[in-house]
Amino acid sequence: MAAEERPKPSRLPSHFLPDREVHVIISTHSGNHEAQSYYSDTLHGYLTDHVPHLELRKNYFVHTTTSLTSITELTSKLFLFNAKKGVKNTIILLSGDGGMVDIVNAMTTTLQREVDDNRPPSIFFKPIIVLFPLGTANALCHSAGIIARDPLKVMMTGRAKPLPQFEVRFSRAARLVADEGRKRLEFNEPGFPEEGKEASGELGYYDPEGHVRVYGCVVFSWGLHASLVAFSDTEEMRKHGVERFRMAAGQLLEEGHVYSGTVKYKTERGGEWLVLQHKSGSGSDADGDKKHKYILATLVSNLEEKFCISPHSKPLDGTLRLVAIGNQPSDTAVKILTLAYEQGKHVEEMREFVTYHEIDSLRIDFNENDEKWRQICIDGKIVAIEEGGWVEVRKMPTTGVDGRRVVELVC
Numbered sequence: 001m002a003a004e005e006r007p008k009p010s011r012l013p014s015h016f017l018p019d020r021e022v023h024v025i026i027s028t029h030s031g032n033h034e035a036q037s038y039y040s041d042t043l044h045g046y047l048t049d050h051v052p053h054l055e056l057r058k059n060y061f062v063h064t065t066t067s068l069t070s071i072t073e074l075t076s077k078l079f080l081f082n083a084k085k086g087v088k089n090t091i092i093l094l095s096g097d098g099g100m101v102d103i104v105n106a107m108t109t110t111l112q113r114e115v116d117d118n119r120p121p122s123i124f125f126k127p128i129i130v131l132f133p134l135g136t137a138n139a140l141c142h143s144a145g146i147i148a149r150d151p152l153k154v155m156m157t158g159r160a161k162p163l164p165q166f167e168v169r170f171s172r173a174a175r176l177v178a179d180e181g182r183k184r185l186e187f188n189e190p191g192f193p194e195e196g197k198e199a200s201g202e203l204g205y206y207d208p209e210g211h212v213r214v215y216g217c218v219v220f221s222w223g224l225h226a227s228l229v230a231f232s233d234t235e236e237m238r239k240h241g242v243e244r245f246r247m248a249a250g251q252l253l254e255e256g257h258v259y260s261g262t263v264k265y266k267t268e269r270g271g272e273w274l275v276l277q278h279k280s281g282s283g284s285d286a287d288g289d290k291k292h293k294y295i296l297a298t299l300v301s302n303l304e305e306k307f308c309i310s311p312h313s314k315p316l317d318g319t320l321r322l323v324a325i326g327n328q329p330s331d332t333a334v335k336i337l338t339l340a341y342e343q344g345k346h347v348e349e350m351r352e353f354v355t356y357h358e359i360d361s362l363r364i365d366f367n368e369n370d371e372k373w374r375q376i377c378i379d380g381k382i383v384a385i386e387e388g389g390w391v392e393v394r395k396m397p398t399t400g401v402d403g404r405r406v407v408e409l410v411c
């Protein structure tokens with residue numbers, strides 16, 4: 001933005017008005033580890049020029065991540081505390097989708113626990129997030145049009161809008177997959193992480209019924225997509241950027257596994273569960289509708305810049321869309337996914353193979369012996385479901401007790 005375009009203090013967007021506390025989070029390990037240099041070389045000077053009332057350690061704070069749980073800890077210890085004390089926070093987040101999901105999860109998990117505990121509701125000032133695309137895929141930034149319109153410009157001229165979320169519940173023995181697939185972490189008991197056991201931080205908790213609940217704002221998947229995220233999440237593969245997803249997809253398609261389980265969905269809250277009937281080719285045997293290649297529910301259009309999995313999704317429109325492919329041969333799956341890279345043409349040109357519509361909820365009952373095929377993806381995090389286990393995903397409504405949207409995104 002040129003000097004003559006700089007807004008006068010009175011014309012600053014509401015998220016930079018003097019009544020707000022501004023926090024920058026530099027997620028040092030996101031993407032190609034460029035968040036720190038972007039802050040030092042570009043953003044810091046830009047903010048000094050354009051938002052001159054910011055004063056370090058008075059109304060302006062900079063946090064640099066040092067571990068996998070830094071953002072989660074900051075959120076539960078600082079942002080949530082502030083939000084409930086009536087402090088208006090603006091968070092400038094330099095990360096990929098993971099940083100956003102950490103904030104959404106830590107906030108929602110704690111607040112939902114309080115709902116379950118029947119504690120009285122408290123004041124809650126939703127933090128406003130200004131997101132800079134410093135991750136690998138940056139699905140949220142691409143889908144919200146932040147990158148296409150220049151993130152600095154969006155920061156100065158965009159408006160904060162509530163960020164839609166979904167809730168995932170699953171059977172009790174599910175574990176978070178960590179450390180490049182080597183570790184399985186338990187979720188937390190409400191408020192009481194079990195001593196001596198490695199817990200997953202604030203990602204998810206056991207609700208009063210003993211089910212785990214986790215929150216997301218991008219994508220839920222099982223099948224090919226979840227497997228390729230799981231298999232490509234190693235330090236070695238991460239060096240290849242978004243190419244890592246294509247490399248993993250190549251290996252998986254060669255293996256040609258067909259995922260087994262019962263998939264149901266609801267089109268509206270409180271409606272009936274409907275068994276997913278795949279389109280052509282999948283129903284040739286009695287078990288046809290229990291075999292799947294690709295099951296994905298998304299709140300966003302693009303999972304990467306060019307990978308438009310849900311072309312009908314509009315920025316932050318709050319719709320959850322199902323994209324599903326049944327028991328198709330690998331070459332058909334490749335054709336479908338290649339068309340997704342061409343402005344999402346798969347939903348039109350391959351519509352005889354692709355189920356694509358809005359849903360409210362999704363349920364999977366797994367029928368796989370090998371744990372590697374029971375792994376699901378929630379916004380890039382991988383959860384392994386136990387044998388005979390299940391998972392349910394549902395869009396969080398905009399109003400009511402469950403209707404929390406815990407943050408707003410500037411876009």
Ligand SMILES: Nc1ncnc2c1ncn2[C@@H]1O[C@H](COP(=O)(O)OP(=O)(O)OP(=O)(O)O)[C@@H](O)[C@H]1O
Nearest residue numbers: 029030031065066067068096097098135136137138
């Ligand atoms: N210093 C650090 N040490 C260890 N982990 C870190 C550190 N800083 C950040 N992280 C973690 O690295 C992960 C980076 O995820 P993020 O989603 O931001 O980037 P990405 O995976 O490259 O991008 P995308 O999700 O857009 O593909 C986050 O889970 C974050 O908590």
